[in-house]
Amino acid sequence: MSNWIEVGKVEEIPKQGARVVETAEGDIGIFRTLEDEIFALRDRCPHKNGPLSQGIVHGKRVTCPLHNWNIELESGEVVAPDEGCAASFPVKVEAGVVFLSLEASK
Amino acid sequence: MKEKLVLVGNGMAGVRTLEELLKIAPDKYDITVFGAEPHCNYNRIMLSPVLAGEKTIDDIILNTQEWYDENNITLHTGNMVVDINRKAQQVIAADGTTVSYDRLLLATGSNPFIIPVPGHEKEGVIGFRDINDVDTMLDAAKNYKKAVVIGGGLLGLEAANGLVINGMDVTVVHLGDTLMEMQMDSVSGEMLKSSLEERGLKFRMNSSTTELTGGKRVTGLTFADGGELEADLVVMAAGIRPNIELAQKVGIHCERGIVVNDTLQTFDPKIYSVGECVQHRGIAYGLVAPLFEQARVCANHLAGYGIGIYEGSTTSTKLKVTGIDLFSAGDFHGDESTEEVVMKDAAQGIYKKVVLKDNKIIGAVMYGDTVDGAWYFQMLRDETDISDIREHLMFGQAHLGDSGHGGENAASALPDDAEVCGCNGVSKGTIVKAITEKGLFTLEEVKAHTKAAASCGSCTGLVEQILASTVGDYSDTPKKKPMCGCTEHSHDEVREAIRAQELTSIPAVMSALEWHTPDGCASCRPALNYYVLSAWPQQAKDDPQSRFINERAHANIQKDGTYSVIPRMWGGVTTPNELRAIADVADKFNISSVKVTGGQRVDLLGVKKEDLPAVWADLNAAGMVSGHGYGKSLRTVKTCVGSEWCRFGTQDSTGLGIKIEKMTWGSWTPHKYKIAVSGCPRNCAEATIKDFGVVCVDSGYELHVGGNGGIHVVATQLLCRVSTEEEVMEYCGAFMQVYREEAHYLERTAPWIERVGLSYAKQRVVEDEAGRKALHARFLASQEVFQVDPWAEAVEQDQIRKDYIPIKKLG
Numbered sequence: 001m002s003n004w005i006e007v008g009k010v011e012e013i014p015k016q017g018a019r020v021v022e023t024a025e026g027d028i029g030i031f032r033t034l035e036d037e038i039f040a041l042r043d044r045c046p047h048k049n050g051p052l053s054q055g056i057v058h059g060k061r062v063t064c065p066l067h068n069w070n071i072e073l074e075s076g077e078v079v080a081p082d083e084g085c086a087a088s089f090p091v092k093v094e095a096g097v098v099f100l101s102l103e104a105s106k
Numbered sequence: 107m108k109e110k111l112v113l114v115g116n117g118m119a120g121v122r123t124l125e126e127l128l129k130i131a132p133d134k135y136d137i138t139v140f141g142a143e144p145h146c147n148y149n150r151i152m153l154s155p156v157l158a159g160e161k162t163i164d165d166i167i168l169n170t171q172e173w174y175d176e177n178n179i180t181l182h183t184g185n186m187v188v189d190i191n192r193k194a195q196q197v198i199a200a201d202g203t204t205v206s207y208d209r210l211l212l213a214t215g216s217n218p219f220i221i222p223v224p225g226h227e228k229e230g231v232i233g234f235r236d237i238n239d240v241d242t243m244l245d246a247a248k249n250y251k252k253a254v255v256i257g258g259g260l261l262g263l264e265a266a267n268g269l270v271i272n273g274m275d276v277t278v279v280h281l282g283d284t285l286m287e288m289q290m291d292s293v294s295g296e297m298l299k300s301s302l303e304e305r306g307l308k309f310r311m312n313s314s315t316t317e318l319t320g321g322k323r324v325t326g327l328t329f330a331d332g333g334e335l336e337a338d339l340v341v342m343a344a345g346i347r348p349n350i351e352l353a354q355k356v357g358i359h360c361e362r363g364i365v366v367n368d369t370l371q372t373f374d375p376k377i378y379s380v381g382e383c384v385q386h387r388g389i390a391y392g393l394v395a396p397l398f399e400q401a402r403v404c405a406n407h408l409a410g411y412g413i414g415i416y417e418g419s420t421t422s423t424k425l426k427v428t429g430i431d432l433f434s435a436g437d438f439h440g441d442e443s444t445e446e447v448v449m450k451d452a453a454q455g456i457y458k459k460v461v462l463k464d465n466k467i468i469g470a471v472m473y474g475d476t477v478d479g480a481w482y483f484q485m486l487r488d489e490t491d492i493s494d495i496r497e498h499l500m501f502g503q504a505h506l507g508d509s510g511h512g513g514e515n516a517a518s519a520l521p522d523d524a525e526v527c528g529c530n531g532v533s534k535g536t537i538v539k540a541i542t543e544k545g546l547f548t549l550e551e552v553k554a555h556t557k558a559a560a561s562c563g564s565c566t567g568l569v570e571q572i573l574a575s576t577v578g579d580y581s582d583t584p585k586k587k588p589m590c591g592c593t594e595h596s597h598d599e600v601r602e603a604i605r606a607q608e609l610t611s612i613p614a615v616m617s618a619l620e621w622h623t624p625d626g627c628a629s630c631r632p633a634l635n636y637y638v639l640s641a642w643p644q645q646a647k648d649d650p651q652s653r654f655i656n657e658r659a660h661a662n663i664q665k666d667g668t669y670s671v672i673p674r675m676w677g678g679v680t681t682p683n684e685l686r687a688i689a690d691v692a693d694k695f696n697i698s699s700v701k702v703t704g705g706q707r708v709d710l711l712g713v714k715k716e717d718l719p720a721v722w723a724d725l726n727a728a729g730m731v732s733g734h735g736y737g738k739s740l741r742t743v744k745t746c747v748g749s750e751w752c753r754f755g756t757q758d759s760t761g762l763g764i765k766i767e768k769m770t771w772g773s774w775t776p777h778k779y780k781i782a783v784s785g786c787p788r789n790c791a792e793a794t795i796k797d798f799g800v801v802c803v804d805s806g807y808e809l810h811v812g813g814n815g816g817i818h819v820v821a822t823q824l825l826c827r828v829s830t831e832e833e834v835m836e837y838c839g840a841f842m843q844v845y846r847e848e849a850h851y852l853e854r855t856a857p858w859i860e861r862v863g864l865s866y867a868k869q870r871v872v873e874d875e876a877g878r879k880a881l882h883a884r885f886l887a888s889q890e891v892f893q894v895d896p897w898a899e900a901v902e903q904d905q906i907r908k909d910y911i912p913i914k915k916l917g
Contacts, residue, residue, distance in 0.1 A: 005914075005916065007913055007914050008913045008914060012908070012913055013913065014650075014651055014909060015651065016625065016651040016652070017651045017909075019909070019912065019913035020912040020913065021912060021913060021914045021915075021916065022912045022914070022915040022916060023916045024916070027912070030913060034624060034625045035624075048665070049666075049667075050665075050667070051663075051667040054655040054658075054659070054663060054667075055628070055655065056628040056631060056632070056651070056652065056653075056654065056655075057651065058623070058625050058626055058627050058628060058631060059623055059624060059625060059627075063627075063628035065654065065655040065656075065663055066663070066665065068628065070628075081554050081555045102916075
């Protein structure tokens with residue numbers, strides 16, 4: 001379907017952490033969970049644009065470092081009772097390498 | 107194939123259990139609910155405002171028909187369950203409807219106790235339990251004149267008040283001589299009575315009813331002392347009894363209530379029970395919070411998780427009775443073995459009494475001013491020794507210069523647009539709206555939905571008052587506070603386990619203590635990282651991914667995602683070389699803002715994350731290291747000039763401050779830690795609002811501890827005086843070390859000392875000489891591992907530096 005961009009190796013992303021991909025439209029956070037699942041979200045919290053990539057990753061969520069909003073990594077949805085959604089992007093991993101598509105899932 | 111769950115009883119406790127169950131296992135059951143009343147689940151506590159005309163029935167509905175439909179719950183209203191075939195696992199309702207169950211939840215609530223005197227079955231004699239009763243009372247008010255309420259407890263007074271507002275002539279008849287004797291002592295009970303008499307209520311105390319007289323409808327009462335009263339309406343508010351009729355009929359073991367165990371199961375393992383109909387460890391509760399706690403644990407078991415335990419509730423009660431704030435906890439009567447401390451200002455309508463035994467609070471009752479109720483209750487639960495604070499115990503917890511809530515302590519006096527929470531800009535009206543629209547009952551829920559009291563917490567007392575007045579009762583209950591939602595263990599339990607079981611990593615802790623989540627949350631991960639490092643400094647490894655961004659990146663994140671850089675300035679003293687290095691860095695990296703901080707050093711703001719290592723390399727080259735302006739760590743040691751320059755200086759405060767900073771920098775602490783050294787009692791370095799403050803005096807050094815500036819301004823307390831700089835260093839290290847080993851993560855020294863007592867700190871640091879030396883030695887040993895410049899580490903190590911740059915840059 002889309003143009004897959006090679007981002008880097010899975011091991012270059014800290015477990016329970018993230019690295020940033022800079023694009024013309026703004027940064028995208030590439031997240032790696034404890035179980036080595038990879039997710040990509042617009043690196044802007046729906047609350048006040050905080051850099052989600054800098055937050056603490058736990059389970060399949062990240063906590064925004066600015067005001068502690070919790071975001072589901074899979075969908076970008078904010079955890080209730082707060083409301084909002086960060087754009088999520090398709091990623092795939094092949095032979096330990098992460099590929100990103102810039103066409104947002106939503 | 108879904109299992110079948112049947113709920114008997116459509117009231118608050120039962121439906122709450124369903125809500126909790128749907129949160130964690132939404133697809134496990136096909137749910138059917140039977141309710142005897144013809145309504146959806148409503149807030150029974152709010153019947154009083156409905157009676158008083160302040161609310162409508164619609165206002166107090168908690169779950170509309172839409173809610174049942176959206177959650178695929180089959181609701182049968184106006185249809186009481188009359189039998190249960192436990193062998194066939196079926197319930198049978200009054201109209202013959204039969205439903206099978208795999209699990210059954212009984213939540214049949216209570217019935218009002220109708221005194222069995224002759225005449226109690228006459229028309230016009232009712233309880234005060236449901237919407238039907240309210241309708242009857244409103245009807246009576248239109249058509250009749252005189253009402254008598256039997257029972258001067260909470261419910262009776264609310265009923266009486268409502269009837270008076272509706273124009274009736276009301277007398278409250280009470281068995282004893284004190285109103286609300288379950289919550290109030292004789293003094294506060296008397297104040298309450300006077301206040302209600304001013305509103306037009308009449309009272310007949312010490313009265314035992316012997317007969318309800320009249321024909322088909324009641325017309326009066328007679329009493330044991332021979333007296334009589336006329337009445338067209340008699341409301342029985344003489345207590346409630348668990349509704350166990352159905353349970354008894356089908357052979358489920360009951361005493362006063364349906365007997366359940368700590369997982370809310372009855373003796374039939376397929377049948378659970380929650381709410382007012384239940385008796386747990388001998389107690390039947392009638393307040394919201396314990397019942398909601400039961401609901402939470404029961405839901406956990408219905409979902410099949412099997413990990414929740416309900417151990418009973420210690421309750422305090424914060425109520426609003428006819429507009430008056432009341433608070434009650436524990437044994438507020440006392441006896442010959444107890445002492446009382448009382449504050450009374452009758453003209454202002456204020457009365458507070460604390461009952462003490464062995465210097466611990468065992469009970470409290472408050473009338474009119476209840477802002478400090480939660481504080482007394484916390485100390486009651488923690489069995490805190492209050493000797494250190496006895497002198498200002500009655501004046502409450504309010505600290506000098508508390509900010510953020512407009513200095514108010516009576517929420518009822520506030521208009522709707524008053525800002526209650528200054529951190530998050532939440533008005534009283536917003537809080538009330540959220541509580542009523544979303545059906546909130548607890549402080550935690552209000553925090554989550556409105557952010558009020560969710561940041562600094564100084565408006566908590568006000569928010570609790572708003573809850574009590576909007577919801578009807580606010581009864582706080584958890585016995586020990588779990589660390590976070592991932593566990594049932596408290597901070598102390600976790601710290602102890604880490605030490606006892608030699609747990610040296612976060613996964614080891616989570617495994618040993620059966621964490622409920624695979625890798626914790628943003629709350630417990632940083633706390634656990636701190637706890638393992640502080641217990642096992644040589645063995646444990648730091649986990650950067652479990653640190654908040656500031657500590658991970660060693661810089662302060664700003665609102666636009668850039669960072670600020672604060673190089674350390676020992677004792678607030680700098681050199682032309684350092685200043686030049688800072689200026690050069692600001693120019694070279696186009697840093698837009700240079701600001702002097704409160705900590706006596708300089709902050710460079712607007713630095714991009716990827717530039718941080720290069721900025722640090724230049725600062726390192728000038729001999730500067732990280733100022734840790736971002737950490738739960740030693741921040742600064744502020745000084746004033748002292749005997750080196752100042753005409754008043756008694757000792758070399760600057761020199762000493764620098765020595766202290768060189769000893770303590772780089773250490774991690776439960777919360778930010780600030781030190782200052784003043785050269786004389788004029789205290790120009792403001793040492794008396796620091797965690798550890800030194801005030802130099804002619805004969806040596808005064809050591810002060812537990813001061814915090816900021817939101818809750820708390821001045822230090824004097825620890826002791828010493829004579830030499832070496833002693834200052836030793837006491838400083840020792841105090842810091844005991845704080846590090848024992849305080850809870852994110853507990854500053856002021857609340858820690860409030861919790862453990864200054865006497866404890868004195869005993870560990872001043873009186874126990876060998877202990878003090880050992881603490882100091884442990885501090886220094888820990889510093890061997892942790893006193894490292896994180897900036898230099900990042901500059902030198904590729905592995906660390908790479909995390910500062912984007913993994914990829916695209917056009």
